Amino acid sequence: MRRRRxxxxxxxxxxxxxxxxxxxxxxxxxxxxxxxxxxxxxTNQFNLxxxxxxxxxxxTMISQFKILNLFKNSLIISAFTVVGLLIIGTFASYVFAKxxxxxxxxxxxxxxxxxxxxxxxxxxxxxVFFSKIGLVSTYWSVIFAYxxxxxxxxxxxxTANFRSIIDELLEAAEIDGCSYLQKVWNVVIPMGRAAIxxxxxxxxxxxxxxxxxPMIFLQSMxxxxxxxxxxxxxxRYTGAPTLQFAGLLLSAVPALVVYIIFQRNIIRGLSxxxxx
Amino acid sequence: MRTRKNFxxxxxxxxxxxxxxxxLRVYPIVVAVMKSFxxxxxxxxxxxxxxxxxxxxxxxxxxxxVLRNTLILMINVPLQVxxxxxxxxxxxxxxxxxxxxxAMVYTPQIxxxxxxxFLFKIFFGFNGPFNAVLRAVGLxxxxxxxxxxxxxxLAVIVFSVVWFSIGWQAVVLLGGxxxxxxxxxxxxxxxxxxxxxxxxxxxxxxxxxVLEFAIIASGVWTLxxxxxxxxxxxxxxxGYETSTLDYMIYLKSFGLGFGRDYGTATAIAVxxxxxxxxxxxxxxxxxxxxxDWS
Numbered sequence: 001m002r003r004r005r006x007x008x009x010x011x012x013x014x015x016x017x018x019x020x021x022x023x024x025x026x027x028x029x030x031x032x033x034x035x036x037x038x039x040x041x042x043t044n045q046f047n048l049x050x051x052x053x054x055x056x057x058x059x060t061m062i063s064q065f066k067i068l069n070l071f072k073n074s075l076i077i078s079a080f081t082v083v084g085l086l087i088i089g090t091f092a093s094y095v096f097a098k099x100x101x102x103x104x105x106x107x108x109x110x111x112x113x114x115x116x117x118x119x120x121x122x123x124x125x126x127x128v129f130f131s132k133i134g135l136v137s138t139y140w141s142v143i144f145a146y147x148x149x150x151x152x153x154x155x156x157x158x159t160a161n162f163r164s165i166i167d168e169l170l171e172a173a174e175i176d177g178c179s180y181l182q183k184v185w186n187v188v189i190p191m192g193r194a195a196i197x198x199x200x201x202x203x204x205x206x207x208x209x210x211x212x213x214p215m216i217f218l219q220s221m222x223x224x225x226x227x228x229x230x231x232x233x234x235x236r237y238t239g240a241p242t243l244q245f246a247g248l249l250l251s252a253v254p255a256l257v258v259y260i261i262f263q264r265n266i267i268r269g270l271s272x273x274x275x276x
Numbered sequence: 277m278r279t280r281k282n283f284x285x286x287x288x289x290x291x292x293x294x295x296x297x298x299x300l301r302v303y304p305i306v307v308a309v310m311k312s313f314x315x316x317x318x319x320x321x322x323x324x325x326x327x328x329x330x331x332x333x334x335x336x337x338x339x340x341x342v343l344r345n346t347l348i349l350m351i352n353v354p355l356q357v358x359x360x361x362x363x364x365x366x367x368x369x370x371x372x373x374x375x376x377x378x379a380m381v382y383t384p385q386i387x388x389x390x391x392x393x394f395l396f397k398i399f400f401g402f403n404g405p406f407n408a409v410l411r412a413v414g415l416x417x418x419x420x421x422x423x424x425x426x427x428x429x430l431a432v433i434v435f436s437v438v439w440f441s442i443g444w445q446a447v448v449l450l451g452g453x454x455x456x457x458x459x460x461x462x463x464x465x466x467x468x469x470x471x472x473x474x475x476x477x478x479x480x481x482x483x484x485x486v487l488e489f490a491i492i493a494s495g496v497w498t499l500x501x502x503x504x505x506x507x508x509x510x511x512x513x514x515g516y517e518t519s520t521l522d523y524m525i526y527l528k529s530f531g532l533g534f535g536r537d538y539g540t541a542t543a544i545a546v547x548x549x550x551x552x553x554x555x556x557x558x559x560x561x562x563x564x565x566x567x568d569w570s
Contacts, residue, residue: 009369009372012369012371016366016367016374020377020380088292088296092293094289095289101286114301116496117305117549120500120545120548121305121525121545121546122300122301122304123304124318125303125304125308125311126300127318127530128307128318129303129304147296147300148296148299148300151297152297180282205386209386211504211507227391227504230391231390231507231508234394252387263379263382266382
Protein backbone atom coordinates (compact mmCIF):
# COMPACT_ATOMS: atom_id res chain seq x y z
CA MET A 1 0.00 0.00 0.00
CA ARG A 2 2.69 2.44 0.97
CA ARG A 3 4.77 1.55 -2.04
CA ARG A 4 1.79 2.15 -4.30
CA ARG A 5 1.23 5.55 -2.79
CA UNK A 6 4.87 6.43 -3.30
CA UNK A 7 4.64 5.34 -6.94
CA UNK A 8 1.53 7.45 -7.46
CA UNK A 9 3.18 10.48 -5.93
CA UNK A 10 6.15 9.95 -8.21
CA UNK A 11 3.96 9.68 -11.31
CA UNK A 12 2.03 12.82 -10.39
CA UNK A 13 5.29 14.71 -9.87
CA UNK A 14 6.61 13.58 -13.23
CA UNK A 15 3.43 14.67 -15.02
CA UNK A 16 3.46 18.05 -13.28
CA UNK A 17 7.13 18.52 -14.12
CA UNK A 18 6.40 17.75 -17.78
CA UNK A 19 3.59 20.30 -17.79
CA UNK A 20 5.88 22.88 -16.23
CA UNK A 21 8.45 22.28 -18.94
CA UNK A 22 5.83 22.65 -21.66
CA UNK A 23 4.71 25.97 -20.16
CA UNK A 24 8.20 27.34 -19.70
CA UNK A 25 9.81 26.05 -22.89
CA UNK A 26 8.56 28.89 -25.14
CA UNK A 27 10.14 31.42 -22.78
CA UNK A 28 13.42 29.47 -22.84
CA UNK A 29 13.24 29.18 -26.64
CA UNK A 30 12.73 32.91 -27.03
CA UNK A 31 15.56 33.63 -24.64
CA UNK A 32 18.24 31.45 -26.24
CA UNK A 33 17.30 32.56 -29.73
CA UNK A 34 17.23 36.23 -28.82
CA UNK A 35 20.96 35.95 -28.17
CA UNK A 36 21.85 34.51 -31.59
CA UNK A 37 22.77 35.91 -34.96
CA UNK A 38 20.31 35.34 -37.75
CA UNK A 39 22.29 32.49 -39.33
CA UNK A 40 22.93 30.90 -35.95
CA UNK A 41 19.17 30.89 -35.39
CA UNK A 42 18.37 29.33 -38.75
CA THR A 43 21.00 26.61 -38.41
CA ASN A 44 20.47 25.55 -34.79
CA GLN A 45 17.31 26.96 -33.33
CA PHE A 46 17.12 24.41 -30.51
CA ASN A 47 20.65 24.73 -29.19
CA LEU A 48 22.33 27.25 -26.98
CA UNK A 49 23.71 30.24 -28.86
CA UNK A 50 27.25 30.17 -30.19
CA UNK A 51 29.42 32.82 -28.62
CA UNK A 52 29.63 35.74 -28.85
CA UNK A 53 26.17 36.34 -27.43
CA UNK A 54 24.19 38.84 -29.49
CA UNK A 55 23.13 41.36 -26.90
CA UNK A 56 22.85 43.70 -29.84
CA UNK A 57 19.29 42.43 -30.30
CA UNK A 58 18.40 43.92 -26.95
CA UNK A 59 20.35 47.13 -27.41
CA THR A 60 18.62 47.62 -30.77
CA MET A 61 15.26 47.26 -29.06
CA ILE A 62 16.29 50.00 -26.67
CA SER A 63 18.10 52.37 -29.00
CA GLN A 64 16.16 51.98 -32.23
CA PHE A 65 12.71 50.92 -31.11
CA LYS A 66 12.77 53.05 -27.98
CA ILE A 67 11.23 50.24 -26.02
CA LEU A 68 11.87 52.10 -22.77
CA ASN A 69 9.69 54.90 -24.05
CA LEU A 70 6.98 52.34 -24.84
CA PHE A 71 7.38 50.96 -21.32
CA LYS A 72 6.83 54.45 -20.00
CA ASN A 73 3.56 54.78 -21.95
CA SER A 74 2.31 51.40 -20.75
CA LEU A 75 3.38 52.17 -17.22
CA ILE A 76 1.58 55.53 -17.13
CA ILE A 77 -1.63 53.97 -18.43
CA SER A 78 -1.48 50.95 -16.12
CA ALA A 79 -0.57 53.02 -13.06
CA PHE A 80 -3.34 55.60 -13.53
CA THR A 81 -5.82 52.81 -14.23
CA VAL A 82 -4.92 50.99 -11.03
CA VAL A 83 -4.95 54.13 -8.89
CA GLY A 84 -8.32 55.19 -10.30
CA LEU A 85 -9.77 51.73 -9.77
CA LEU A 86 -8.57 51.68 -6.18
CA ILE A 87 -9.89 55.10 -5.22
CA ILE A 88 -13.26 54.75 -6.90
CA GLY A 89 -13.59 51.04 -6.21
CA THR A 90 -12.74 51.21 -2.50
CA PHE A 91 -15.36 53.83 -1.69
CA ALA A 92 -18.08 52.20 -3.76
CA SER A 93 -17.33 48.72 -2.43
CA TYR A 94 -17.36 49.96 1.16
CA VAL A 95 -20.83 51.40 0.63
CA PHE A 96 -22.07 48.23 -1.08
CA ALA A 97 -20.59 46.03 1.62
CA LYS A 98 -21.51 47.91 4.78
CA UNK A 99 -24.43 50.31 4.27
CA UNK A 100 -28.08 49.52 3.91
CA UNK A 101 -30.31 51.74 1.83
CA UNK A 102 -33.27 51.43 -0.48
CA UNK A 103 -32.49 50.03 -3.91
CA UNK A 104 -28.96 49.01 -3.01
CA UNK A 105 -29.14 45.50 -4.44
CA UNK A 106 -30.70 46.81 -7.66
CA UNK A 107 -27.89 49.32 -8.05
CA UNK A 108 -25.30 46.69 -7.23
CA UNK A 109 -26.62 44.22 -9.78
CA UNK A 110 -26.88 47.01 -12.39
CA UNK A 111 -23.24 47.93 -11.83
CA UNK A 112 -22.14 44.31 -12.12
CA UNK A 113 -24.32 43.73 -15.18
CA UNK A 114 -22.18 46.14 -17.23
CA UNK A 115 -19.36 43.63 -16.75
CA UNK A 116 -20.97 41.43 -19.38
CA UNK A 117 -20.94 44.02 -22.15
CA UNK A 118 -18.08 43.06 -24.46
CA UNK A 119 -15.66 45.92 -25.08
CA UNK A 120 -16.05 45.49 -28.85
CA UNK A 121 -19.67 46.55 -28.56
CA UNK A 122 -18.90 49.94 -27.06
CA UNK A 123 -15.59 50.70 -28.74
CA UNK A 124 -16.93 52.38 -31.89
CA UNK A 125 -19.33 54.84 -30.20
CA UNK A 126 -16.63 55.46 -27.61
CA UNK A 127 -14.06 56.19 -30.30
CA VAL A 128 -16.38 58.66 -31.99
CA PHE A 129 -17.20 60.25 -28.64
CA PHE A 130 -13.53 60.53 -27.66
CA SER A 131 -12.58 62.05 -30.99
CA LYS A 132 -15.33 64.66 -30.58
CA ILE A 133 -13.99 65.77 -27.21
CA GLY A 134 -10.36 65.50 -28.31
CA LEU A 135 -9.33 62.54 -26.18
CA VAL A 136 -8.17 60.24 -28.97
CA SER A 137 -4.42 59.63 -28.83
CA THR A 138 -4.22 60.71 -25.20
CA TYR A 139 -3.45 58.40 -22.30
CA TRP A 140 -6.79 59.42 -20.80
CA SER A 141 -8.81 57.72 -23.52
CA VAL A 142 -7.35 54.33 -22.63
CA ILE A 143 -7.37 54.97 -18.88
CA PHE A 144 -11.05 55.94 -18.90
CA ALA A 145 -11.96 52.97 -21.07
CA TYR A 146 -10.13 50.64 -18.68
CA UNK A 147 -11.78 52.17 -15.63
CA UNK A 148 -15.18 51.52 -17.17
CA UNK A 149 -14.23 47.98 -18.18
CA UNK A 150 -12.59 46.90 -14.93
CA UNK A 151 -14.61 48.74 -12.25
CA UNK A 152 -17.53 46.28 -11.99
CA UNK A 153 -15.28 43.26 -11.51
CA UNK A 154 -13.05 45.19 -9.13
CA UNK A 155 -16.09 46.23 -7.09
CA UNK A 156 -17.34 42.63 -7.03
CA UNK A 157 -14.00 41.47 -5.68
CA UNK A 158 -13.63 44.23 -3.09
CA THR A 159 -17.24 44.13 -1.88
CA ALA A 160 -17.00 40.41 -1.21
CA ASN A 161 -13.89 41.04 0.83
CA PHE A 162 -15.12 44.15 2.66
CA ARG A 163 -18.20 42.29 3.85
CA SER A 164 -15.97 40.29 6.16
CA ILE A 165 -14.74 43.43 7.94
CA ILE A 166 -16.08 43.26 11.50
CA ASP A 167 -18.88 45.79 12.09
CA GLU A 168 -17.71 46.45 15.67
CA LEU A 169 -14.45 47.85 14.35
CA LEU A 170 -16.29 50.37 12.19
CA GLU A 171 -18.63 51.28 15.06
CA ALA A 172 -15.71 51.70 17.45
CA ALA A 173 -14.05 53.99 14.93
CA GLU A 174 -17.26 56.02 14.73
CA ILE A 175 -17.50 56.31 18.51
CA ASP A 176 -13.89 57.49 18.56
CA GLY A 177 -15.05 60.34 16.34
CA CYS A 178 -13.72 59.12 13.00
CA SER A 179 -15.24 60.84 10.02
CA TYR A 180 -16.35 58.84 6.96
CA LEU A 181 -13.03 59.36 5.25
CA GLN A 182 -11.09 58.44 8.36
CA LYS A 183 -13.11 55.24 8.69
CA VAL A 184 -12.20 54.27 5.14
CA TRP A 185 -8.56 55.17 5.69
CA ASN A 186 -8.11 53.65 9.17
CA VAL A 187 -10.37 50.61 9.04
CA VAL A 188 -11.55 49.65 5.55
CA ILE A 189 -8.23 49.92 3.72
CA PRO A 190 -6.13 48.09 6.33
CA MET A 191 -8.74 45.36 6.84
CA GLY A 192 -9.48 44.93 3.15
CA ARG A 193 -5.86 45.02 2.07
CA ALA A 194 -5.96 41.49 0.60
CA ALA A 195 -8.56 42.46 -2.01
CA ILE A 196 -6.95 45.84 -2.61
CA UNK A 197 -3.57 44.26 -3.10
CA UNK A 198 -4.95 41.64 -5.47
CA UNK A 199 -6.67 44.35 -7.53
CA UNK A 200 -3.44 46.31 -7.86
CA UNK A 201 -1.51 43.33 -9.18
CA UNK A 202 -4.28 41.91 -11.29
CA UNK A 203 -5.38 45.07 -13.08
CA UNK A 204 -1.83 46.22 -13.57
CA UNK A 205 -1.12 43.03 -15.49
CA UNK A 206 -4.43 43.28 -17.36
CA UNK A 207 -3.79 46.82 -18.55
CA UNK A 208 -0.17 46.09 -19.37
CA UNK A 209 -1.07 43.12 -21.57
CA UNK A 210 -4.08 44.49 -23.42
CA UNK A 211 -3.92 45.16 -27.14
CA UNK A 212 -7.41 45.99 -28.41
CA UNK A 213 -8.27 49.20 -26.55
CA PRO A 214 -4.93 51.04 -26.93
CA MET A 215 -4.65 49.94 -30.54
CA ILE A 216 -7.91 51.70 -31.37
CA PHE A 217 -7.50 54.81 -29.22
CA LEU A 218 -3.79 55.58 -29.50
CA GLN A 219 -3.09 56.61 -33.04
CA SER A 220 -0.04 58.74 -32.39
CA MET A 221 3.28 56.89 -32.46
CA UNK A 222 4.65 58.56 -29.34
CA UNK A 223 1.74 57.45 -27.18
CA UNK A 224 1.61 53.81 -28.19
CA UNK A 225 1.82 51.10 -25.52
CA UNK A 226 4.29 48.23 -25.65
CA UNK A 227 1.76 45.73 -26.96
CA UNK A 228 0.58 47.99 -29.79
CA UNK A 229 4.14 48.73 -30.88
CA UNK A 230 5.05 45.07 -30.58
CA UNK A 231 2.19 44.08 -32.86
CA UNK A 232 3.50 46.54 -35.44
CA UNK A 233 7.09 45.39 -35.01
CA UNK A 234 6.19 41.73 -35.48
CA UNK A 235 4.36 42.49 -38.69
CA ARG A 236 7.20 44.49 -40.16
CA TYR A 237 10.45 42.81 -39.16
CA THR A 238 9.72 39.23 -40.14
CA GLY A 239 13.23 39.06 -41.63
CA ALA A 240 14.85 39.65 -38.25
CA PRO A 241 13.48 36.87 -36.02
CA THR A 242 16.16 37.13 -33.33
CA LEU A 243 15.29 40.79 -32.87
CA GLN A 244 11.62 39.84 -32.63
CA PHE A 245 12.40 37.34 -29.88
CA ALA A 246 14.20 40.03 -27.91
CA GLY A 247 11.18 42.31 -28.32
CA LEU A 248 8.65 39.64 -27.33
CA LEU A 249 10.64 38.65 -24.29
CA LEU A 250 11.32 42.21 -23.12
CA SER A 251 7.61 43.09 -23.39
CA ALA A 252 6.66 40.08 -21.28
CA VAL A 253 9.20 40.81 -18.55
CA PRO A 254 7.41 43.51 -16.48
CA ALA A 255 4.21 41.48 -16.02
CA LEU A 256 6.23 38.34 -15.32
CA VAL A 257 8.31 40.11 -12.68
CA VAL A 258 5.16 41.35 -10.96
CA TYR A 259 3.82 37.79 -11.09
CA ILE A 260 6.98 36.20 -9.71
CA ILE A 261 6.96 38.58 -6.75
CA PHE A 262 3.25 38.35 -5.99
CA GLN A 263 2.19 34.96 -7.35
CA ARG A 264 0.96 33.71 -3.97
CA ASN A 265 -1.47 36.62 -3.66
CA ILE A 266 -2.68 36.25 -7.24
CA ILE A 267 -3.40 32.55 -6.99
CA ARG A 268 -5.00 32.79 -3.58
CA GLY A 269 -7.26 35.55 -4.87
CA LEU A 270 -8.11 33.63 -8.01
CA SER A 271 -9.20 30.56 -6.13
CA UNK A 272 -11.53 32.72 -4.01
CA UNK A 273 -13.35 34.87 -6.52
CA UNK A 274 -13.08 33.59 -10.04
CA UNK A 275 -11.96 36.33 -12.37
CA UNK A 276 -11.73 35.96 -16.07
CA MET B 277 -26.06 51.30 9.74
CA ARG B 278 -28.21 54.40 9.77
CA THR B 279 -28.72 55.92 6.41
CA ARG B 280 -30.06 59.44 6.58
CA LYS B 281 -27.02 60.94 8.21
CA ASN B 282 -24.89 59.06 5.72
CA PHE B 283 -26.71 60.11 2.58
CA UNK B 284 -24.00 62.45 1.33
CA UNK B 285 -21.01 60.10 1.79
CA UNK B 286 -22.94 57.21 0.20
CA UNK B 287 -24.00 59.38 -2.70
CA UNK B 288 -20.51 60.75 -3.27
CA UNK B 289 -18.96 57.29 -2.98
CA UNK B 290 -21.16 55.87 -5.70
CA UNK B 291 -21.30 58.93 -7.96
CA UNK B 292 -17.99 58.35 -9.81
CA UNK B 293 -19.01 54.77 -10.58
CA UNK B 294 -22.35 55.95 -11.97
CA UNK B 295 -20.77 58.66 -14.10
CA UNK B 296 -18.08 56.38 -15.52
CA UNK B 297 -20.44 53.52 -16.27
CA UNK B 298 -23.19 55.76 -17.65
CA UNK B 299 -20.91 57.72 -19.97
CA LEU B 300 -18.49 55.01 -21.00
CA ARG B 301 -20.63 51.87 -21.05
CA VAL B 302 -24.37 52.57 -21.07
CA TYR B 303 -24.36 55.54 -23.44
CA PRO B 304 -22.13 53.79 -26.03
CA ILE B 305 -24.37 50.70 -25.89
CA VAL B 306 -27.43 52.82 -26.66
CA VAL B 307 -25.57 54.52 -29.52
CA ALA B 308 -24.35 51.16 -30.85
CA VAL B 309 -27.85 49.69 -30.88
CA MET B 310 -29.36 52.77 -32.53
CA LYS B 311 -26.62 53.17 -35.12
CA SER B 312 -26.81 49.50 -36.04
CA PHE B 313 -29.96 50.46 -37.98
CA UNK B 314 -28.20 53.18 -39.96
CA UNK B 315 -25.45 53.48 -42.55
CA UNK B 316 -23.27 55.35 -40.05
CA UNK B 317 -19.72 56.23 -41.08
CA UNK B 318 -18.79 57.91 -37.81
CA UNK B 319 -19.01 61.37 -39.33
CA UNK B 320 -22.09 62.93 -40.91
CA UNK B 321 -23.75 60.08 -42.71
CA UNK B 322 -26.25 58.31 -40.53
CA UNK B 323 -29.43 57.46 -42.43
CA UNK B 324 -31.96 54.94 -41.22
CA UNK B 325 -31.66 51.69 -43.16
CA UNK B 326 -33.78 49.43 -40.97
CA UNK B 327 -32.53 45.88 -40.64
CA UNK B 328 -30.38 46.12 -43.78
CA UNK B 329 -27.07 45.89 -41.90
CA UNK B 330 -28.16 42.72 -40.16
CA UNK B 331 -29.70 41.12 -43.23
CA UNK B 332 -26.82 42.00 -45.53
CA UNK B 333 -24.29 40.64 -43.10
CA UNK B 334 -26.17 37.39 -42.58
CA UNK B 335 -26.61 36.99 -46.33
CA UNK B 336 -22.94 37.73 -47.03
CA UNK B 337 -20.32 35.03 -47.49
CA UNK B 338 -18.18 35.99 -44.48
CA UNK B 339 -21.10 35.38 -42.11
CA UNK B 340 -21.05 31.64 -42.68
CA UNK B 341 -17.28 31.62 -42.40
CA VAL B 342 -17.56 33.47 -39.09
CA LEU B 343 -20.19 31.05 -37.86
CA ARG B 344 -18.10 28.04 -38.86
CA ASN B 345 -14.97 29.51 -37.28
CA THR B 346 -16.77 30.34 -34.05
CA LEU B 347 -18.12 26.80 -33.78
CA ILE B 348 -14.70 25.29 -34.47
CA LEU B 349 -12.98 27.62 -32.02
CA MET B 350 -15.57 26.70 -29.37
CA ILE B 351 -13.94 23.25 -29.31
CA ASN B 352 -11.32 24.90 -27.12
CA VAL B 353 -13.84 25.14 -24.26
CA PRO B 354 -14.31 21.40 -23.51
CA LEU B 355 -10.60 20.86 -24.17
CA GLN B 356 -9.39 23.50 -21.75
CA VAL B 357 -11.93 22.53 -19.10
CA UNK B 358 -11.05 18.84 -19.33
CA UNK B 359 -7.27 19.31 -19.34
CA UNK B 360 -7.59 21.96 -16.64
CA UNK B 361 -9.60 19.49 -14.55
CA UNK B 362 -6.95 16.79 -14.97
CA UNK B 363 -4.22 19.26 -14.01
CA UNK B 364 -6.27 20.39 -11.01
CA UNK B 365 -6.66 16.75 -9.93
CA UNK B 366 -2.89 16.28 -10.22
CA UNK B 367 -2.26 19.41 -8.16
CA UNK B 368 -4.87 18.28 -5.65
CA UNK B 369 -2.61 15.37 -4.71
CA UNK B 370 -0.39 18.00 -3.06
CA UNK B 371 2.87 16.26 -3.94
CA UNK B 372 6.10 17.90 -2.88
CA UNK B 373 6.42 21.30 -4.53
CA UNK B 374 2.82 21.42 -5.78
CA UNK B 375 2.61 25.14 -5.12
CA UNK B 376 5.54 25.68 -7.43
CA UNK B 377 3.88 23.60 -10.14
CA UNK B 378 0.63 25.51 -9.66
CA ALA B 379 2.46 28.80 -10.11
CA MET B 380 4.20 27.52 -13.25
CA VAL B 381 1.01 26.18 -14.81
CA TYR B 382 -0.54 29.63 -14.39
CA THR B 383 2.38 31.44 -16.08
CA PRO B 384 0.88 31.68 -19.61
CA GLN B 385 -1.99 33.74 -18.19
CA ILE B 386 0.48 36.42 -17.16
CA UNK B 387 1.96 36.77 -20.63
CA UNK B 388 0.06 39.01 -23.00
CA UNK B 389 -2.16 37.19 -25.48
CA UNK B 390 -0.43 39.17 -28.25
CA UNK B 391 2.93 37.72 -27.28
CA UNK B 392 1.46 34.22 -27.08
CA UNK B 393 -0.15 34.68 -30.47
CA PHE B 394 3.14 35.66 -32.10
CA LEU B 395 4.93 32.87 -30.26
CA PHE B 396 2.61 30.25 -31.72
CA LYS B 397 2.85 31.88 -35.11
CA ILE B 398 6.60 31.38 -34.97
CA PHE B 399 6.35 27.88 -33.50
CA PHE B 400 4.00 26.73 -36.24
CA GLY B 401 5.66 28.72 -39.01
CA PHE B 402 6.80 26.83 -42.08
CA ASN B 403 10.40 26.83 -40.85
CA GLY B 404 9.43 26.97 -37.21
CA PRO B 405 10.42 24.56 -34.47
CA PHE B 406 7.32 22.36 -34.79
CA ASN B 407 7.95 21.58 -38.44
CA ALA B 408 11.66 21.20 -37.71
CA VAL B 409 10.86 18.45 -35.22
CA LEU B 410 8.48 16.80 -37.69
CA ARG B 411 11.16 16.82 -40.38
CA ALA B 412 13.76 15.48 -37.99
CA VAL B 413 11.64 12.44 -37.21
CA GLY B 414 10.93 11.81 -40.87
CA LEU B 415 7.42 13.23 -41.13
CA UNK B 416 8.18 15.77 -43.87
CA UNK B 417 4.77 15.21 -45.36
CA UNK B 418 3.02 16.60 -42.32
CA UNK B 419 5.33 19.58 -42.06
CA UNK B 420 2.99 21.89 -43.91
CA UNK B 421 2.27 25.60 -43.94
CA UNK B 422 -0.05 25.50 -40.92
CA UNK B 423 -1.48 28.95 -41.49
CA UNK B 424 -1.97 28.26 -45.20
CA UNK B 425 -5.45 26.78 -44.92
CA UNK B 426 -8.28 27.61 -42.60
CA UNK B 427 -8.70 24.28 -40.81
CA UNK B 428 -5.09 23.79 -39.75
CA UNK B 429 -4.87 27.50 -38.89
CA LEU B 430 -7.96 27.19 -36.66
CA ALA B 431 -6.49 24.05 -35.09
CA VAL B 432 -3.32 25.95 -34.18
CA ILE B 433 -5.41 28.78 -32.75
CA VAL B 434 -7.43 26.32 -30.67
CA PHE B 435 -4.21 24.72 -29.47
CA SER B 436 -2.72 28.06 -28.46
CA VAL B 437 -5.87 29.14 -26.65
CA VAL B 438 -6.04 25.85 -24.75
CA TRP B 439 -2.37 26.15 -23.80
CA PHE B 440 -3.03 29.69 -22.61
CA SER B 441 -6.12 28.79 -20.57
CA ILE B 442 -5.20 25.54 -18.81
CA GLY B 443 -3.63 27.44 -15.93
CA TRP B 444 -6.76 29.50 -15.31
CA GLN B 445 -8.97 26.42 -15.38
CA ALA B 446 -6.64 24.48 -13.09
CA VAL B 447 -6.42 27.24 -10.49
CA VAL B 448 -10.17 27.95 -10.48
CA LEU B 449 -11.12 24.26 -10.32
CA LEU B 450 -8.53 23.61 -7.65
CA GLY B 451 -10.09 26.44 -5.67
CA GLY B 452 -13.44 24.68 -5.99
CA UNK B 453 -11.91 21.38 -4.90
CA UNK B 454 -10.41 22.82 -1.77
CA UNK B 455 -13.98 23.50 -0.61
CA UNK B 456 -14.71 19.75 -0.53
CA UNK B 457 -14.47 18.54 3.07
CA UNK B 458 -11.61 16.04 3.61
CA UNK B 459 -13.96 13.76 5.55
CA UNK B 460 -15.67 12.88 2.26
CA UNK B 461 -12.39 11.47 0.99
CA UNK B 462 -11.62 9.62 4.16
CA UNK B 463 -15.01 7.95 3.96
CA UNK B 464 -14.38 7.04 0.32
CA UNK B 465 -10.94 5.59 1.08
CA UNK B 466 -12.39 3.50 3.90
CA UNK B 467 -15.08 2.29 1.47
CA UNK B 468 -12.23 1.14 -0.74
CA UNK B 469 -12.64 3.66 -3.56
CA UNK B 470 -9.57 3.84 -5.77
CA UNK B 471 -8.02 6.98 -7.20
CA UNK B 472 -10.12 7.23 -10.36
CA UNK B 473 -13.33 6.45 -8.54
CA UNK B 474 -12.49 9.16 -6.05
CA UNK B 475 -11.63 11.63 -8.78
CA UNK B 476 -14.62 11.14 -11.03
CA UNK B 477 -17.31 9.92 -8.64
CA UNK B 478 -16.65 12.29 -5.74
CA UNK B 479 -14.59 15.30 -6.82
CA UNK B 480 -16.24 16.00 -10.16
CA UNK B 481 -19.87 15.77 -8.98
CA UNK B 482 -19.07 18.10 -6.10
CA UNK B 483 -17.54 20.54 -8.54
CA UNK B 484 -20.57 20.87 -10.79
CA UNK B 485 -21.20 24.52 -10.03
CA VAL B 486 -17.58 25.52 -10.49
CA LEU B 487 -17.43 23.52 -13.71
CA GLU B 488 -20.55 25.24 -15.03
CA PHE B 489 -19.01 28.60 -14.26
CA ALA B 490 -15.73 27.58 -15.92
CA ILE B 491 -17.51 26.38 -19.07
CA ILE B 492 -19.69 29.43 -19.53
CA ALA B 493 -16.95 31.90 -18.64
CA SER B 494 -14.68 30.26 -21.22
CA GLY B 495 -17.47 30.30 -23.78
CA VAL B 496 -18.00 34.03 -23.32
CA TRP B 497 -14.26 34.52 -23.30
CA THR B 498 -13.95 32.67 -26.62
CA LEU B 499 -16.60 34.92 -28.15
CA UNK B 500 -15.06 38.17 -26.95
CA UNK B 501 -11.36 37.84 -26.20
CA UNK B 502 -9.79 36.09 -29.18
CA UNK B 503 -8.85 39.34 -30.89
CA UNK B 504 -5.15 39.42 -29.88
CA UNK B 505 -4.65 35.76 -30.84
CA UNK B 506 -6.21 36.25 -34.26
CA UNK B 507 -4.48 39.56 -34.83
CA UNK B 508 -1.09 38.02 -34.09
CA UNK B 509 -1.51 34.73 -35.89
CA UNK B 510 -3.70 35.18 -38.96
CA UNK B 511 -5.26 38.67 -39.00
CA UNK B 512 -8.50 36.82 -39.58
CA UNK B 513 -7.22 35.61 -42.92
CA UNK B 514 -6.58 34.35 -45.47
CA GLY B 515 -9.62 36.36 -46.54
CA TYR B 516 -12.14 35.89 -43.75
CA GLU B 517 -11.10 32.28 -43.27
CA THR B 518 -10.25 32.60 -39.58
CA SER B 519 -12.35 35.66 -38.58
CA THR B 520 -14.76 35.61 -35.67
CA LEU B 521 -17.54 38.02 -34.73
CA ASP B 522 -15.27 40.14 -32.56
CA TYR B 523 -12.63 40.24 -35.28
CA MET B 524 -15.23 41.21 -37.90
CA ILE B 525 -16.21 44.22 -35.77
CA TYR B 526 -12.61 45.34 -35.92
CA LEU B 527 -12.29 44.67 -39.65
CA LYS B 528 -15.47 46.56 -40.50
CA SER B 529 -14.59 49.59 -38.37
CA PHE B 530 -10.89 50.18 -37.88
CA GLY B 531 -9.14 47.28 -39.56
CA LEU B 532 -9.36 48.08 -43.25
CA GLY B 533 -7.61 51.06 -44.68
CA PHE B 534 -10.57 52.13 -46.78
CA GLY B 535 -14.07 53.31 -45.82
CA ARG B 536 -15.43 52.75 -42.36
CA ASP B 537 -18.63 50.78 -42.23
CA TYR B 538 -19.63 51.60 -38.67
CA GLY B 539 -23.25 50.68 -39.38
CA THR B 540 -22.44 47.05 -40.15
CA ALA B 541 -19.80 46.94 -37.42
CA THR B 542 -22.29 48.04 -34.77
CA ALA B 543 -24.85 45.54 -36.11
CA ILE B 544 -22.30 42.74 -35.65
CA ALA B 545 -21.52 44.13 -32.21
CA VAL B 546 -25.18 43.96 -31.24
CA UNK B 547 -25.33 40.34 -32.41
CA UNK B 548 -22.28 39.57 -30.28
CA UNK B 549 -23.86 41.30 -27.31
CA UNK B 550 -27.04 39.23 -27.64
CA UNK B 551 -25.02 36.01 -27.80
CA UNK B 552 -23.01 36.94 -24.72
CA UNK B 553 -26.13 37.94 -22.80
CA UNK B 554 -27.81 34.63 -23.62
CA UNK B 555 -24.81 32.70 -22.33
CA UNK B 556 -24.64 34.86 -19.22
CA UNK B 557 -28.34 34.40 -18.48
CA UNK B 558 -27.96 30.64 -18.84
CA UNK B 559 -25.14 30.78 -16.35
CA UNK B 560 -27.07 32.90 -13.88
CA UNK B 561 -30.05 30.61 -14.08
CA UNK B 562 -27.94 27.49 -13.80
CA UNK B 563 -25.78 28.67 -10.98
CA UNK B 564 -28.26 31.04 -9.37
CA UNK B 565 -25.55 33.60 -9.13
CA UNK B 566 -28.05 36.44 -9.07
CA UNK B 567 -28.92 35.38 -5.53
CA ASP B 568 -25.31 35.42 -4.44
CA TRP B 569 -24.93 38.99 -5.55
CA SER B 570 -27.43 40.80 -3.44
